[in-house]
Amino acid sequence: MSQALKGIRIIDMTHNQAGPACAQILGFLGADVIKLEEPSGGDVARTSLRDKSDTDSLFFLILNANKRSVTLNLKTGDGKALFRRLIAESDVLLENFGPGSLDRLGLGYASLAKLNPRLIYATIKGFGTYGPYSGYKSFEPIAQAMGGAMAVTGFPENPPTYVFPAIGDSGTGMHMAIGILAALQQRTTSGKGQHVEVSMQDAVVNLIRVSLRDHQRFGHPPPRTGNQLGQTVPGTTFACAPGGPNDYIYIFAQPRMWGPLIGAMGHPELAHDPRFATPALRWQNRHALNAIVEAWTMQRTKHEAMRVLGEAGVPSGACQDTAEVLADPHLRARDMIVDIDFPNRGIYQTVGCPIKLSDSPAEITRPPLLGEHTDDVLASICGVGDAELVRLRQAGVL
Numbered sequence: 001m002s003q004a005l006k007g008i009r010i011i012d013m014t015h016n017q018a019g020p021a022c023a024q025i026l027g028f029l030g031a032d033v034i035k036l037e038e039p040s041g042g043d044v045a046r047t048s049l050r051d052k053s054d055t056d057s058l059f060f061l062i063l064n065a066n067k068r069s070v071t072l073n074l075k076t077g078d079g080k081a082l083f084r085r086l087i088a089e090s091d092v093l094l095e096n097f098g099p100g101s102l103d104r105l106g107l108g109y110a111s112l113a114k115l116n117p118r119l120i121y122a123t124i125k126g127f128g129t130y131g132p133y134s135g136y137k138s139f140e141p142i143a144q145a146m147g148g149a150m151a152v153t154g155f156p157e158n159p160p161t162y163v164f165p166a167i168g169d170s171g172t173g174m175h176m177a178i179g180i181l182a183a184l185q186q187r188t189t190s191g192k193g194q195h196v197e198v199s200m201q202d203a204v205v206n207l208i209r210v211s212l213r214d215h216q217r218f219g220h221p222p223p224r225t226g227n228q229l230g231q232t233v234p235g236t237t238f239a240c241a242p243g244g245p246n247d248y249i250y251i252f253a254q255p256r257m258w259g260p261l262i263g264a265m266g267h268p269e270l271a272h273d274p275r276f277a278t279p280a281l282r283w284q285n286r287h288a289l290n291a292i293v294e295a296w297t298m299q300r301t302k303h304e305a306m307r308v309l310g311e312a313g314v315p316s317g318a319c320q321d322t323a324e325v326l327a328d329p330h331l332r333a334r335d336m337i338v339d340i341d342f343p344n345r346g347i348y349q350t351v352g353c354p355i356k357l358s359d360s361p362a363e364i365t366r367p368p369l370l371g372e373h374t375d376d377v378l379a380s381i382c383g384v385g386d387a388e389l390v391r392l393r394q395a396g397v398l
Contacts, residue, residue, distance in 0.1 A: 003030020004360045008184065010092040011036055012067065015043045017140075017166060018124050018200065019096040020063040021173030026092075026180065027066030028353035028362040034086070034377055035064060035368065039071040039398060042370040055344035061367050062350045065340065069368035070377045071398050074105055078397045083107065085382040088116050091193075092180055096124040099135055109195045119193040120183045124176055128199035138200050143168030147204025152211045155226040172203040233282040234261070237319065238294045240302040248319040249302040249309075251293065255279045257314050264312035265296045340366050374398055 008031040012023035020035075020043070027033040037043055045060040070086075073079040084107075087093060093112065095102060102108050109121040123129060126138020133146075141162050144150050149168075154161030179196040187193055205212075214222045229235040229252060237248045253261040262270040270276055270292070275285040282289055297305050302318035309316040320328065326349050331337045335352045342348060353362035378384040384392070392398045 002360060003362075004357055005029045005031040008032065008092065009034065009090040010094060010180075011086060011090050012094050014094055014096040014124065016045055016048075016096075017063060017169035018172040018176070019094055020045070021166075021170040022122075022124070022176040022180070023067065023094055023173075024063055024065055025174070025177050025353065025355070028364065029355065029357070030360060030362075031092075033067040034090075034373070035067045035069045036083075036086075037069055037071050037370060039073055039371065039396065042069070042071065046370065052345060055342065056367070056369075058348060061340070061342060061345075061348060064367040065350065066365050067368055068373035068377060069371055070374045071371035072374075073397050074107070076395070076397050078392055078395065080105065080107070082378065082382055082384070082392075082397070084112075084115055086377075087112050087119060089381050090116070090119065091184065092120040092122055094122045094124075094176070094180070098137065099125060099129065113193065113195075117192055118187060120180055120187070120196060121193065122176055122180050122183075122196045122198075124172055124198055124200070126200050128197060128202065133201075138168075140166055140168040140200075143172070143200035143204050146201045148208050148211060149204050152208065152222050152224060154224045156224045158224070160224070167207050168200045168204050171207055172198055172200045175203045175206065231279070231283045233279075233286040233289055234293050236290065238290070238297040238305075240297045240305055240318075241300060243298075246319055246321040246324075247302055249297055249305050249316055250319060251297075251309065251314065251316045253314050258282075260312045261309070261314050264308050264314060265293070267292065267296070335362075335364075338364050340364065342366050343369065371398070 005026060008026075010023055010026055010031050010033045012019065012033050012035045014020050014023065023033045023035070035043070041047065043060060043064070045063065046056045048057055048059050050057040072082060074083055112119055112121060125134070126143065127133035127136050127146075138146075141150075144162060144167065145160070147168070149163055150160035153163050176196070176198045179198055183194050183196050211222050227236045227250070232252060232254055234251045234253050237250050240247045240249055251261075259271065262268060274281075276282045276289055300308070306316050306318045318324075325331065326337055328337065334356075336354065337349055338352045339347050340350050350364070352364055355362070375389055378389065389398070
């Protein structure tokens with residue numbers, strides 16, 4: 001079965017997380033992703049937080065499936081020439097170098113667009129290529145801080161809090177994937193490529209739009225509210241048996257779910273309790289109501305409580321730790337947690353494709369070894385012969 005993005009070739013020059021996450025999901029959808037790396041070590045993520053000395057790090061592996069690896073030294077004339085030949089035969093260039101890095105090599109958008117007018121030139125930067133902060137560097141927590149996410153996360157008595165899910169990195173990558181797909185679609189009618197840019201700060205701001213709404217509703221920055229969501233009660237986390245650090249469940253029972261909630265808990269008498277007669281009263285008396293709910297959850301494990309509430313139609317979720325996520329039967333059934341066999345490592349678990357297409361389901365392939373596909377790609381796309389490959393390798397180009 002043909003993949004959705006079959007025939008689209010992407011040159012992935014990114015490193016760390018934001019760019020590789022973008023390229024990987026496009027690879028899941030069928031694009032031919034060629035990861036272009038420096039011969040001396042490749043993507044820095046290959047060795048970041050390495051847990052085994054004879055294989056690539058898990059940080060690299062979880063972000064670079066469904067790609068081919070080509071090594072190329074762009075500081076050499078031959079390397080630049082080969083790069084331009086690759087670009088001439090490609091649809092997308094994805095890069096997240098520091099501001100101006102590719103321009104200094106003569107490989108900026110203006111130059112490459114002349115070579116290939118259909119090229120989508122996709123740029124990820126911490127603060128973008130224009131604006132007062134455009135020259136500044138950024139990482140995940142910087143993007144969260146500057147995008148407003150940290151200020152609305154955590155408990156009111158504590159400092160602004162970093163959110164561990166990578167909304168600045170992988171979130172930016174997903175925004176860029178949307179931008180690339182939009183530019184490819186526009187190219188079908190215009191015949192022209194274009195420059196697509198996503199900054200990490202912009203991506204975080206887009207993801208916290210509800211908090212920006214609340215600022216304008218109430219006229220001041222929203223306070224940190226911990227796990228409480230709005231004034232819905234119950235609408236927070238509750239401890240469960242046996243009382244471990246992650247033995248919690250999140251329950252969010254909107255007003256129309258009040259009856260199913262107290263029925264599932266075996267407390268129908270609460271329907272006649274004047275303290276809880278209306279949503280406003282339940283909020284006013286939330287401490288008493290939350291204590292009743294938690295007395296019930298403490299009698300059950302988080303998954304037992306979730307099953308009872310879920311079957312009653314009450315939204316709830318066990319607060320699963322990473323071990324539970326990796327073993328979750330629902331995620332396994334949906335191919336969201338998959339097993340990959342990688343050289344010198346063996347089997348490891350990684351995340352599958354969250355986008356489910358009925359006519360072209362994703363097939364996850366292992367990440368590439370450094371330079372694993374150099375000869376094949378340069379021969380098939382650039383027409384480089386065996387003798388020339390030997391010369392280029394000896395000259396330090398590959």
